[in-house]
Amino acid sequence: MKICIFGAGAVGGHMAIRLARGGGDVSVVMRGENLAAVRERGLELRAKGAEPFRVSLPATDKPETLGPQDVVVISVKYRALAAALKAIDPLIGPDTQIVSAMNGMPWWFAEGLPIAEDEALSALLDPGGAFGRTVPSERWTACVVTSGNMVSEPGVITNTTPDKNRLRLGTSSGSFHPLIAEFVAIAKTGGYDAEIVDDIRHQIWSKLLINAGISSVATVCEKTVAEICQNPRTRALSIGVIEEIMALGRAIGLPVDADPEAMTAPETAPPHVTSFLQDLRAGRPLEIENGILALVEMAKSSGVDTPRLEAVAAVMAARSQASVLD
Numbered sequence: 001m002k003i004c005i006f007g008a009g010a011v012g013g014h015m016a017i018r019l020a021r022g023g024g025d026v027s028v029v030m031r032g033e034n035l036a037a038v039r040e041r042g043l044e045l046r047a048k049g050a051e052p053f054r055v056s057l058p059a060t061d062k063p064e065t066l067g068p069q070d071v072v073v074i075s076v077k078y079r080a081l082a083a084a085l086k087a088i089d090p091l092i093g094p095d096t097q098i099v100s101a102m103n104g105m106p107w108w109f110a111e112g113l114p115i116a117e118d119e120a121l122s123a124l125l126d127p128g129g130a131f132g133r134t135v136p137s138e139r140w141t142a143c144v145v146t147s148g149n150m151v152s153e154p155g156v157i158t159n160t161t162p163d164k165n166r167l168r169l170g171t172s173s174g175s176f177h178p179l180i181a182e183f184v185a186i187a188k189t190g191g192y193d194a195e196i197v198d199d200i201r202h203q204i205w206s207k208l209l210i211n212a213g214i215s216s217v218a219t220v221c222e223k224t225v226a227e228i229c230q231n232p233r234t235r236a237l238s239i240g241v242i243e244e245i246m247a248l249g250r251a252i253g254l255p256v257d258a259d260p261e262a263m264t265a266p267e268t269a270p271p272h273v274t275s276f277l278q279d280l281r282a283g284r285p286l287e288i289e290n291g292i293l294a295l296v297e298m299a300k301s302s303g304v305d306t307p308r309l310e311a312v313a314a315v316m317a318a319r320s321q322a323s324v325l326d
Ligand SMILES: NC(=O)C1=CN([C@@H]2O[C@H](COP(=O)(O)OP(=O)(O)OC[C@H]3O[C@@H](n4cnc5c(N)ncnc54)[C@H](OP(=O)(O)O)[C@@H]3O)[C@@H](O)[C@H]2O)C=CC1
Pocket: 006, 007, 008, 009, 010, 011, 012, 029, 030, 031, 032, 034, 061, 075, 076, 077, 078, 080, 083, 084, 087, 101, 102, 103, 104, 145, 146, 147, 148, 149, 150, 151, 274, 275, 287
């Protein structure tokens, strides 16, 4: 199976290595010093307690040199998505499936939910309607990635949660293309706990509890996830935000069975530098539009009170380089 990872940074680089190990014919689109390192030495995965693992694979910043693929994985940050959707054009054949390994809500997330028509929410999830126009949703499989990673040096991915390398894949309609089943089999052989699910919105919502409830608090405090969960005050804030998002979920038909105490248990929290904080440290804008800001908007239009979430979102937005509050 021909798989191209578009944006082989922390998550995409990790996926490229495991999918290649699982038997996929994998290529990567990347750029800059990361690309130079991968061309020279291959892509390496490091994780505590495991031998480093390195693969050599075709790496380019010119997708048109790779030709049509069976599956294209998009693993860029939200603000790079519009450009990525244009750039993947030469990788798309008649049956190509797109798998999004991105955090947050895809543009179709609110469709069918009992939420009032909300322009501000649409502008956050699908600015100008561009995503919905470019990709038919039946070709788009959302992949919820529960796995902490960072590019620790060019061409090297450090996996900070080796016991939580989980992928959950699903579509807006609940049905899926046979290529996705093949993709999941390769991911499993490569070492992921991977599954197709029929309730992808619930999975996305559960992941938002982590990103908006824990990662954002860790980011505004510039701490690891473990540090936030080990400090009773910041842990209480995280639990409060998670509970508010769970209440919002119940109000809009997305109840999830989560235990905020267990999610923030100090003894199991990983020493992960969240991908938000990786961006903050690198002076990049924070990926807040289709996650934390969209949640605030949903809460407003549904009449659900989320004061802690709003406060954390305001600080995240203020800390993001290109402020979305302007
Ligand atoms: N890191 C983590 O632990 C987790 C992240 N996620 C999600 O995964 C997604 C990806 O995040 P993450 O891997 O951390 O991000 P990274 O920034 O590490 O990786 C994205 C990569 O895509 C590259 N890229 C973007 N646009 C292009 C382009 N047009 N051409 C070539 N390369 C491009 C970037 O290059 P450049 O740096 O030059 O822009 C970067 O190397 C996000 O939605 C994130 O929220 C989900 C779970 C965990």
